Amino acid sequence: MAKSSKISAGREPGGLIVHISGLLPSLSPAEQRVARLVVADPAEAARRTITDLATAAETSEATVIRFCRSVGMDGYPQLRIRLAAEAARRVEPLDARVVGGDIPPGADLAQIIATIAFNDARAVEETAEQLDPVVCGHVVDAIVGAGRIDIYGAGASGFVASDFQQKLHRIGRTAFYFPDVHTALTSAALLGRGDVAVGISHTGTTSDVVEVLEQARTRGATTVVLTNFPRSPVTEVADHVLTTAARETTYRSGATASRLAQLTVVDCLFVGVAARNRPRARKALEATAEAVRSHRLGSGRRRA
Incomplete structure:
Protein backbone atom coordinates (compact mmCIF):
# COMPACT_ATOMS: atom_id res chain seq x y z
CA MET A 1 0.00 0.00 0.00
CA ALA A 96 3.75 41.75 23.93
CA ARG A 97 5.04 39.59 26.81
CA VAL A 98 3.94 36.46 24.93
CA VAL A 99 5.97 37.15 21.77
CA GLY A 100 8.23 34.20 21.05
CA GLY A 101 5.94 31.78 22.83
CA ASP A 102 8.46 30.96 25.57
CA ILE A 103 8.14 31.40 29.32
CA PRO A 104 11.11 33.35 30.73
CA PRO A 105 12.49 32.85 34.25
CA GLY A 106 10.56 34.88 36.78
CA ALA A 107 7.35 35.04 34.72
CA ASP A 108 4.27 35.76 36.83
CA LEU A 109 1.10 33.68 36.58
CA ALA A 110 -0.60 36.23 34.32
CA GLN A 111 2.23 35.91 31.80
CA ILE A 112 2.24 32.11 32.13
CA ILE A 113 -1.51 31.97 31.47
CA ALA A 114 -1.28 34.29 28.48
CA THR A 115 1.68 32.39 26.98
CA ILE A 116 0.12 28.94 27.43
CA ALA A 117 -3.18 30.12 25.97
CA PHE A 118 -1.40 31.59 22.96
CA ASN A 119 0.75 28.50 22.37
CA ASP A 120 -2.20 26.12 22.73
CA ALA A 121 -4.42 28.15 20.39
CA ARG A 122 -1.63 28.45 17.83
CA ALA A 123 -0.95 24.69 17.95
CA VAL A 124 -4.60 23.88 17.29
CA GLU A 125 -4.95 26.46 14.49
CA GLU A 126 -1.72 25.52 12.72
CA THR A 127 -2.46 21.81 13.05
CA ALA A 128 -5.86 22.33 11.41
CA GLU A 129 -4.31 24.45 8.62
CA GLN A 130 -1.77 21.80 7.63
CA LEU A 131 -3.93 18.71 8.19
CA ASP A 132 -4.45 16.98 4.84
CA PRO A 133 -8.17 16.19 4.25
CA VAL A 134 -7.26 13.54 1.66
CA VAL A 135 -5.08 11.58 4.10
CA CYS A 136 -7.72 12.03 6.82
CA GLY A 137 -10.27 10.61 4.40
CA HIS A 138 -8.12 7.52 3.81
CA VAL A 139 -7.78 6.99 7.55
CA VAL A 140 -11.51 7.43 8.13
CA ASP A 141 -12.21 4.93 5.32
CA ALA A 142 -9.88 2.40 6.93
CA ILE A 143 -11.42 2.82 10.38
CA VAL A 144 -15.00 2.62 9.08
CA GLY A 145 -14.21 -0.64 7.28
CA ALA A 146 -12.04 -2.12 10.06
CA GLY A 147 -12.96 -5.26 11.92
CA ARG A 148 -10.86 -4.04 14.81
CA ILE A 149 -8.86 -0.92 15.68
CA ASP A 150 -5.85 -1.06 18.01
CA ILE A 151 -4.44 2.24 19.26
CA TYR A 152 -0.98 2.73 20.76
CA GLY A 153 0.80 5.57 22.53
CA ALA A 154 3.22 6.10 25.40
CA GLY A 155 3.37 8.82 28.04
CA ALA A 156 1.25 11.87 27.21
CA SER A 157 0.48 10.41 23.76
CA GLY A 158 -0.98 7.44 25.64
CA PHE A 159 -3.65 9.69 27.13
CA VAL A 160 -4.59 10.80 23.62
CA ALA A 161 -4.65 7.18 22.44
CA SER A 162 -6.95 6.28 25.33
CA ASP A 163 -9.24 9.19 24.47
CA PHE A 164 -9.45 8.06 20.83
CA GLN A 165 -10.26 4.49 21.88
CA GLN A 166 -13.02 5.69 24.20
CA LYS A 167 -14.54 7.90 21.50
CA LEU A 168 -14.58 5.11 18.90
CA HIS A 169 -15.98 2.63 21.42
CA ARG A 170 -18.86 4.98 22.22
CA ILE A 171 -20.05 4.90 18.61
CA GLY A 172 -19.91 1.12 18.40
CA ARG A 173 -16.47 0.61 16.88
CA THR A 174 -14.37 -2.29 18.14
CA ALA A 175 -11.35 -0.41 19.43
CA PHE A 176 -8.67 -1.20 22.02
CA TYR A 177 -5.90 0.76 23.70
CA PHE A 178 -2.86 -1.01 25.16
CA PRO A 179 -0.61 1.15 27.39
CA ASP A 180 1.84 -1.69 28.08
CA VAL A 181 4.25 -2.59 25.26
CA HIS A 182 4.04 -6.34 25.96
CA THR A 183 0.24 -6.49 25.70
CA ALA A 184 0.42 -4.12 22.73
CA LEU A 185 2.81 -6.43 20.89
CA THR A 186 0.73 -9.53 21.58
CA SER A 187 -2.36 -7.65 20.38
CA ALA A 188 -0.62 -6.44 17.21
CA ALA A 189 0.49 -10.00 16.47
CA LEU A 190 -3.18 -11.02 16.19
CA LEU A 191 -4.18 -8.26 13.78
CA GLY A 192 -4.68 -8.99 10.11
CA ARG A 193 -5.99 -7.60 6.84
CA GLY A 194 -8.98 -5.39 7.39
CA ASP A 195 -7.77 -4.29 10.83
CA VAL A 196 -6.24 -0.90 11.66
CA ALA A 197 -3.35 -0.05 13.99
CA VAL A 198 -2.98 3.60 15.04
CA GLY A 199 0.25 4.83 16.65
CA ILE A 200 0.53 8.23 18.35
CA SER A 201 3.97 9.72 19.05
CA HIS A 202 4.77 13.44 19.13
CA THR A 203 8.47 12.96 18.40
CA GLY A 204 7.98 9.93 16.16
CA THR A 205 10.95 8.29 17.87
CA THR A 206 9.18 6.31 20.63
CA SER A 207 10.57 2.81 20.13
CA ASP A 208 7.55 1.07 21.67
CA VAL A 209 5.17 2.64 19.15
CA VAL A 210 7.50 1.95 16.22
CA GLU A 211 7.90 -1.69 17.23
CA VAL A 212 4.19 -2.31 17.70
CA LEU A 213 3.23 -0.68 14.39
CA GLU A 214 5.92 -2.69 12.64
CA GLN A 215 4.42 -5.89 14.11
CA ALA A 216 0.91 -4.87 13.01
CA ARG A 217 2.06 -4.04 9.51
CA THR A 218 3.84 -7.38 9.19
CA ARG A 219 0.51 -9.08 9.98
CA GLY A 220 -1.24 -7.19 7.18
CA ALA A 221 -3.05 -4.50 9.19
CA THR A 222 -3.34 -0.95 7.88
CA THR A 223 -1.05 1.27 9.94
CA VAL A 224 -1.67 4.92 10.77
CA VAL A 225 0.65 7.28 12.63
CA LEU A 226 0.03 10.67 14.20
CA THR A 227 3.27 12.60 14.80
CA ASN A 228 4.65 16.12 14.75
CA PHE A 229 7.60 15.25 12.52
CA PRO A 230 6.92 13.84 9.02
CA ARG A 231 10.45 12.42 8.59
CA SER A 232 10.64 10.68 11.96
CA PRO A 233 11.33 6.91 12.26
CA VAL A 234 7.72 5.99 13.04
CA THR A 235 6.57 7.18 9.61
CA GLU A 236 8.62 4.40 8.01
CA VAL A 237 6.19 1.79 9.36
CA ALA A 238 2.99 3.69 8.51
CA ASP A 239 0.66 3.43 5.53
CA HIS A 240 -0.91 6.78 6.41
CA VAL A 241 0.86 9.71 8.10
CA LEU A 242 -1.01 12.51 9.87
CA THR A 243 0.92 15.41 11.38
CA THR A 244 0.39 17.99 14.08
CA ALA A 245 2.02 21.42 14.20
CA ALA A 246 2.87 21.96 17.86
CA ARG A 247 5.95 23.87 18.94
CA GLU A 248 6.75 23.08 22.57
CA THR A 249 9.04 25.52 24.33
CA THR A 250 10.22 25.83 27.95
CA TYR A 251 8.33 22.91 29.43
CA ARG A 252 8.34 20.53 26.45
CA SER A 253 8.54 17.49 28.76
CA GLY A 254 5.09 18.46 30.03
CA ALA A 255 3.64 17.79 26.56
CA THR A 256 1.25 20.75 26.67
CA ALA A 257 0.53 22.18 23.21
CA SER A 258 1.43 18.88 21.52
CA ARG A 259 -1.28 17.03 23.44
CA LEU A 260 -3.97 19.52 22.38
CA ALA A 261 -2.79 19.34 18.77
CA GLN A 262 -3.06 15.54 18.85
CA LEU A 263 -6.54 15.73 20.37
CA THR A 264 -7.58 18.07 17.55
CA VAL A 265 -6.66 15.46 14.95
CA VAL A 266 -8.30 12.68 16.98
CA ASP A 267 -11.53 14.70 17.18
CA CYS A 268 -11.49 15.27 13.41
CA LEU A 269 -11.09 11.53 12.78
CA PHE A 270 -13.78 10.63 15.33
CA VAL A 271 -16.36 12.99 13.85
CA GLY A 272 -15.39 11.86 10.34
CA VAL A 273 -16.06 8.24 11.30
CA ALA A 274 -19.32 9.08 13.10
CA ALA A 275 -20.53 11.10 10.11
CA ARG A 276 -20.24 8.08 7.80
CA ASN A 277 -23.17 6.45 9.63
CA ARG A 278 -24.99 9.14 11.57
CA PRO A 279 -27.99 7.02 12.67
CA ARG A 280 -25.73 4.30 14.07
CA ALA A 281 -23.43 6.80 15.80
CA ARG A 282 -26.35 8.77 17.27
CA LYS A 283 -28.02 5.61 18.57
CA ALA A 284 -24.77 4.41 20.16
CA LEU A 285 -24.08 7.77 21.79
CA GLU A 286 -27.61 7.93 23.18
CA ALA A 287 -27.34 4.38 24.53
CA THR A 288 -23.99 4.99 26.23
CA ALA A 289 -25.16 8.32 27.67
CA GLU A 290 -28.25 6.65 29.10
CA ALA A 291 -26.14 3.87 30.65
CA VAL A 292 -24.28 6.34 32.87
CA ARG A 293 -27.08 8.84 33.42
CA SER A 294 -27.93 7.50 36.89
CA HIS A 295 -24.36 8.21 38.02
CA ARG A 296 -24.78 11.96 37.53
CA LEU A 297 -26.02 14.09 40.41
CA GLY A 298 -29.27 15.84 39.60
CA SER A 299 -30.34 13.11 37.16
CA GLY A 300 -32.71 11.20 39.39
CA ARG A 301 -30.07 9.93 41.81
CA ARG A 302 -30.55 11.01 45.40
CA ARG A 303 -27.68 12.71 47.16
CA ALA A 304 -26.30 11.09 50.30
Whole structure:
Protein backbone atom coordinates (compact mmCIF):
# COMPACT_ATOMS: atom_id res chain seq x y z
CA MET A 1 0.00 0.00 0.00
CA ALA A 2 1.36 3.43 -0.93
CA LYS A 3 1.96 5.73 2.01
CA SER A 4 -0.39 8.70 2.13
CA SER A 5 1.01 11.87 3.60
CA LYS A 6 1.88 15.41 2.64
CA ILE A 7 5.49 16.37 3.27
CA SER A 8 6.35 17.93 -0.06
CA ALA A 9 7.68 21.45 -0.48
CA GLY A 10 6.10 24.21 -2.52
CA ARG A 11 3.08 25.89 -0.94
CA GLU A 12 3.08 24.02 2.35
CA PRO A 13 -0.30 23.69 4.05
CA GLY A 14 -0.12 25.59 7.31
CA GLY A 15 2.80 27.75 6.21
CA LEU A 16 6.55 27.57 5.74
CA ILE A 17 7.40 27.92 9.45
CA VAL A 18 5.22 24.94 10.34
CA HIS A 19 6.89 22.99 7.52
CA ILE A 20 10.40 23.86 8.73
CA SER A 21 9.53 23.08 12.36
CA GLY A 22 8.30 19.64 11.34
CA LEU A 23 11.51 18.88 9.45
CA LEU A 24 13.88 20.26 12.08
CA PRO A 25 14.89 16.92 13.71
CA SER A 26 15.85 15.48 10.32
CA LEU A 27 18.30 18.31 9.57
CA SER A 28 22.02 18.30 10.31
CA PRO A 29 23.12 20.12 13.51
CA ALA A 30 24.38 23.12 11.50
CA GLU A 31 21.15 23.29 9.47
CA GLN A 32 19.16 23.09 12.70
CA ARG A 33 20.88 26.26 13.93
CA VAL A 34 19.75 28.02 10.76
CA ALA A 35 16.24 26.59 11.14
CA ARG A 36 15.90 27.80 14.73
CA LEU A 37 16.82 31.35 13.73
CA VAL A 38 14.32 31.26 10.88
CA VAL A 39 11.51 29.83 13.01
CA ALA A 40 12.14 32.19 15.92
CA ASP A 41 11.89 35.36 13.80
CA PRO A 42 10.92 34.94 10.11
CA ALA A 43 10.83 38.70 9.52
CA GLU A 44 14.36 39.22 10.82
CA ALA A 45 15.64 36.22 8.85
CA ALA A 46 14.05 37.60 5.67
CA ARG A 47 15.97 40.86 6.13
CA ARG A 48 19.34 39.16 6.53
CA THR A 49 21.75 38.49 3.68
CA ILE A 50 22.95 34.91 3.34
CA THR A 51 26.24 35.97 4.95
CA ASP A 52 24.46 37.57 7.89
CA LEU A 53 22.28 34.49 8.47
CA ALA A 54 25.25 32.14 8.23
CA THR A 55 27.20 34.25 10.73
CA ALA A 56 24.27 34.40 13.16
CA ALA A 57 23.91 30.62 12.95
CA GLU A 58 27.66 30.13 13.36
CA THR A 59 27.90 28.21 10.10
CA SER A 60 28.78 28.70 6.43
CA GLU A 61 26.88 30.08 3.46
CA ALA A 62 27.06 26.61 1.90
CA THR A 63 25.16 25.22 4.90
CA VAL A 64 22.47 27.86 4.50
CA ILE A 65 22.05 26.81 0.87
CA ARG A 66 21.84 23.14 1.94
CA PHE A 67 19.21 24.14 4.49
CA CYS A 68 17.19 25.87 1.76
CA ARG A 69 17.22 22.72 -0.35
CA SER A 70 16.42 20.50 2.64
CA VAL A 71 13.19 22.44 3.23
CA GLY A 72 12.24 22.49 -0.44
CA MET A 73 13.54 25.88 -1.58
CA ASP A 74 15.55 26.37 -4.78
CA GLY A 75 17.93 28.75 -3.03
CA TYR A 76 18.29 31.56 -0.54
CA PRO A 77 16.45 34.26 -2.58
CA GLN A 78 13.33 32.10 -2.68
CA LEU A 79 13.62 31.43 1.05
CA ARG A 80 13.82 35.17 1.83
CA ILE A 81 10.73 35.89 -0.28
CA ARG A 82 8.77 33.09 1.37
CA LEU A 83 9.87 34.19 4.86
CA ALA A 84 8.81 37.79 4.18
CA ALA A 85 5.38 36.57 3.06
CA GLU A 86 5.14 34.30 6.10
CA ALA A 87 6.05 37.14 8.47
CA ALA A 88 3.39 39.36 6.89
CA ARG A 89 0.62 36.83 7.48
CA ARG A 90 1.62 35.75 10.99
CA VAL A 91 -0.71 36.88 13.76
CA GLU A 92 1.21 37.97 16.82
CA PRO A 93 -0.34 37.90 20.30
CA LEU A 94 -1.86 41.10 21.62
CA ASP A 95 0.18 40.76 24.81
CA ALA A 96 3.75 41.75 23.93
CA ARG A 97 5.04 39.59 26.81
CA VAL A 98 3.94 36.46 24.93
CA VAL A 99 5.97 37.15 21.77
CA GLY A 100 8.23 34.20 21.05
CA GLY A 101 5.94 31.78 22.83
CA ASP A 102 8.46 30.96 25.57
CA ILE A 103 8.14 31.40 29.32
CA PRO A 104 11.11 33.35 30.73
CA PRO A 105 12.49 32.85 34.25
CA GLY A 106 10.56 34.88 36.78
CA ALA A 107 7.35 35.04 34.72
CA ASP A 108 4.27 35.76 36.83
CA LEU A 109 1.10 33.68 36.58
CA ALA A 110 -0.60 36.23 34.32
CA GLN A 111 2.23 35.91 31.80
CA ILE A 112 2.24 32.11 32.13
CA ILE A 113 -1.51 31.97 31.47
CA ALA A 114 -1.28 34.29 28.48
CA THR A 115 1.68 32.39 26.98
CA ILE A 116 0.12 28.94 27.43
CA ALA A 117 -3.18 30.12 25.97
CA PHE A 118 -1.40 31.59 22.96
CA ASN A 119 0.75 28.50 22.37
CA ASP A 120 -2.20 26.12 22.73
CA ALA A 121 -4.42 28.15 20.39
CA ARG A 122 -1.63 28.45 17.83
CA ALA A 123 -0.95 24.69 17.95
CA VAL A 124 -4.60 23.88 17.29
CA GLU A 125 -4.95 26.46 14.49
CA GLU A 126 -1.72 25.52 12.72
CA THR A 127 -2.46 21.81 13.05
CA ALA A 128 -5.86 22.33 11.41
CA GLU A 129 -4.31 24.45 8.62
CA GLN A 130 -1.77 21.80 7.63
CA LEU A 131 -3.93 18.71 8.19
CA ASP A 132 -4.45 16.98 4.84
CA PRO A 133 -8.17 16.19 4.25
CA VAL A 134 -7.26 13.54 1.66
CA VAL A 135 -5.08 11.58 4.10
CA CYS A 136 -7.72 12.03 6.82
CA GLY A 137 -10.27 10.61 4.40
CA HIS A 138 -8.12 7.52 3.81
CA VAL A 139 -7.78 6.99 7.55
CA VAL A 140 -11.51 7.43 8.13
CA ASP A 141 -12.21 4.93 5.32
CA ALA A 142 -9.88 2.40 6.93
CA ILE A 143 -11.42 2.82 10.38
CA VAL A 144 -15.00 2.62 9.08
CA GLY A 145 -14.21 -0.64 7.28
CA ALA A 146 -12.04 -2.12 10.06
CA GLY A 147 -12.96 -5.26 11.92
CA ARG A 148 -10.86 -4.04 14.81
CA ILE A 149 -8.86 -0.92 15.68
CA ASP A 150 -5.85 -1.06 18.01
CA ILE A 151 -4.44 2.24 19.26
CA TYR A 152 -0.98 2.73 20.76
CA GLY A 153 0.80 5.57 22.53
CA ALA A 154 3.22 6.10 25.40
CA GLY A 155 3.37 8.82 28.04
CA ALA A 156 1.25 11.87 27.21
CA SER A 157 0.48 10.41 23.76
CA GLY A 158 -0.98 7.44 25.64
CA PHE A 159 -3.65 9.69 27.13
CA VAL A 160 -4.59 10.80 23.62
CA ALA A 161 -4.65 7.18 22.44
CA SER A 162 -6.95 6.28 25.33
CA ASP A 163 -9.24 9.19 24.47
CA PHE A 164 -9.45 8.06 20.83
CA GLN A 165 -10.26 4.49 21.88
CA GLN A 166 -13.02 5.69 24.20
CA LYS A 167 -14.54 7.90 21.50
CA LEU A 168 -14.58 5.11 18.90
CA HIS A 169 -15.98 2.63 21.42
CA ARG A 170 -18.86 4.98 22.22
CA ILE A 171 -20.05 4.90 18.61
CA GLY A 172 -19.91 1.12 18.40
CA ARG A 173 -16.47 0.61 16.88
CA THR A 174 -14.37 -2.29 18.14
CA ALA A 175 -11.35 -0.41 19.43
CA PHE A 176 -8.67 -1.20 22.02
CA TYR A 177 -5.90 0.76 23.70
CA PHE A 178 -2.86 -1.01 25.16
CA PRO A 179 -0.61 1.15 27.39
CA ASP A 180 1.84 -1.69 28.08
CA VAL A 181 4.25 -2.59 25.26
CA HIS A 182 4.04 -6.34 25.96
CA THR A 183 0.24 -6.49 25.70
CA ALA A 184 0.42 -4.12 22.73
CA LEU A 185 2.81 -6.43 20.89
CA THR A 186 0.73 -9.53 21.58
CA SER A 187 -2.36 -7.65 20.38
CA ALA A 188 -0.62 -6.44 17.21
CA ALA A 189 0.49 -10.00 16.47
CA LEU A 190 -3.18 -11.02 16.19
CA LEU A 191 -4.18 -8.26 13.78
CA GLY A 192 -4.68 -8.99 10.11
CA ARG A 193 -5.99 -7.60 6.84
CA GLY A 194 -8.98 -5.39 7.39
CA ASP A 195 -7.77 -4.29 10.83
CA VAL A 196 -6.24 -0.90 11.66
CA ALA A 197 -3.35 -0.05 13.99
CA VAL A 198 -2.98 3.60 15.04
CA GLY A 199 0.25 4.83 16.65
CA ILE A 200 0.53 8.23 18.35
CA SER A 201 3.97 9.72 19.05
CA HIS A 202 4.77 13.44 19.13
CA THR A 203 8.47 12.96 18.40
CA GLY A 204 7.98 9.93 16.16
CA THR A 205 10.95 8.29 17.87
CA THR A 206 9.18 6.31 20.63
CA SER A 207 10.57 2.81 20.13
CA ASP A 208 7.55 1.07 21.67
CA VAL A 209 5.17 2.64 19.15
CA VAL A 210 7.50 1.95 16.22
CA GLU A 211 7.90 -1.69 17.23
CA VAL A 212 4.19 -2.31 17.70
CA LEU A 213 3.23 -0.68 14.39
CA GLU A 214 5.92 -2.69 12.64
CA GLN A 215 4.42 -5.89 14.11
CA ALA A 216 0.91 -4.87 13.01
CA ARG A 217 2.06 -4.04 9.51
CA THR A 218 3.84 -7.38 9.19
CA ARG A 219 0.51 -9.08 9.98
CA GLY A 220 -1.24 -7.19 7.18
CA ALA A 221 -3.05 -4.50 9.19
CA THR A 222 -3.34 -0.95 7.88
CA THR A 223 -1.05 1.27 9.94
CA VAL A 224 -1.67 4.92 10.77
CA VAL A 225 0.65 7.28 12.63
CA LEU A 226 0.03 10.67 14.20
CA THR A 227 3.27 12.60 14.80
CA ASN A 228 4.65 16.12 14.75
CA PHE A 229 7.60 15.25 12.52
CA PRO A 230 6.92 13.84 9.02
CA ARG A 231 10.45 12.42 8.59
CA SER A 232 10.64 10.68 11.96
CA PRO A 233 11.33 6.91 12.26
CA VAL A 234 7.72 5.99 13.04
CA THR A 235 6.57 7.18 9.61
CA GLU A 236 8.62 4.40 8.01
CA VAL A 237 6.19 1.79 9.36
CA ALA A 238 2.99 3.69 8.51
CA ASP A 239 0.66 3.43 5.53
CA HIS A 240 -0.91 6.78 6.41
CA VAL A 241 0.86 9.71 8.10
CA LEU A 242 -1.01 12.51 9.87
CA THR A 243 0.92 15.41 11.38
CA THR A 244 0.39 17.99 14.08
CA ALA A 245 2.02 21.42 14.20
CA ALA A 246 2.87 21.96 17.86
CA ARG A 247 5.95 23.87 18.94
CA GLU A 248 6.75 23.08 22.57
CA THR A 249 9.04 25.52 24.33
CA THR A 250 10.22 25.83 27.95
CA TYR A 251 8.33 22.91 29.43
CA ARG A 252 8.34 20.53 26.45
CA SER A 253 8.54 17.49 28.76
CA GLY A 254 5.09 18.46 30.03
CA ALA A 255 3.64 17.79 26.56
CA THR A 256 1.25 20.75 26.67
CA ALA A 257 0.53 22.18 23.21
CA SER A 258 1.43 18.88 21.52
CA ARG A 259 -1.28 17.03 23.44
CA LEU A 260 -3.97 19.52 22.38
CA ALA A 261 -2.79 19.34 18.77
CA GLN A 262 -3.06 15.54 18.85
CA LEU A 263 -6.54 15.73 20.37
CA THR A 264 -7.58 18.07 17.55
CA VAL A 265 -6.66 15.46 14.95
CA VAL A 266 -8.30 12.68 16.98
CA ASP A 267 -11.53 14.70 17.18
CA CYS A 268 -11.49 15.27 13.41
CA LEU A 269 -11.09 11.53 12.78
CA PHE A 270 -13.78 10.63 15.33
CA VAL A 271 -16.36 12.99 13.85
CA GLY A 272 -15.39 11.86 10.34
CA VAL A 273 -16.06 8.24 11.30
CA ALA A 274 -19.32 9.08 13.10
CA ALA A 275 -20.53 11.10 10.11
CA ARG A 276 -20.24 8.08 7.80
CA ASN A 277 -23.17 6.45 9.63
CA ARG A 278 -24.99 9.14 11.57
CA PRO A 279 -27.99 7.02 12.67
CA ARG A 280 -25.73 4.30 14.07
CA ALA A 281 -23.43 6.80 15.80
CA ARG A 282 -26.35 8.77 17.27
CA LYS A 283 -28.02 5.61 18.57
CA ALA A 284 -24.77 4.41 20.16
CA LEU A 285 -24.08 7.77 21.79
CA GLU A 286 -27.61 7.93 23.18
CA ALA A 287 -27.34 4.38 24.53
CA THR A 288 -23.99 4.99 26.23
CA ALA A 289 -25.16 8.32 27.67
CA GLU A 290 -28.25 6.65 29.10
CA ALA A 291 -26.14 3.87 30.65
CA VAL A 292 -24.28 6.34 32.87
CA ARG A 293 -27.08 8.84 33.42
CA SER A 294 -27.93 7.50 36.89
CA HIS A 295 -24.36 8.21 38.02
CA ARG A 296 -24.78 11.96 37.53
CA LEU A 297 -26.02 14.09 40.41
CA GLY A 298 -29.27 15.84 39.60
CA SER A 299 -30.34 13.11 37.16
CA GLY A 300 -32.71 11.20 39.39
CA ARG A 301 -30.07 9.93 41.81
CA ARG A 302 -30.55 11.01 45.40
CA ARG A 303 -27.68 12.71 47.16
CA ALA A 304 -26.30 11.09 50.30
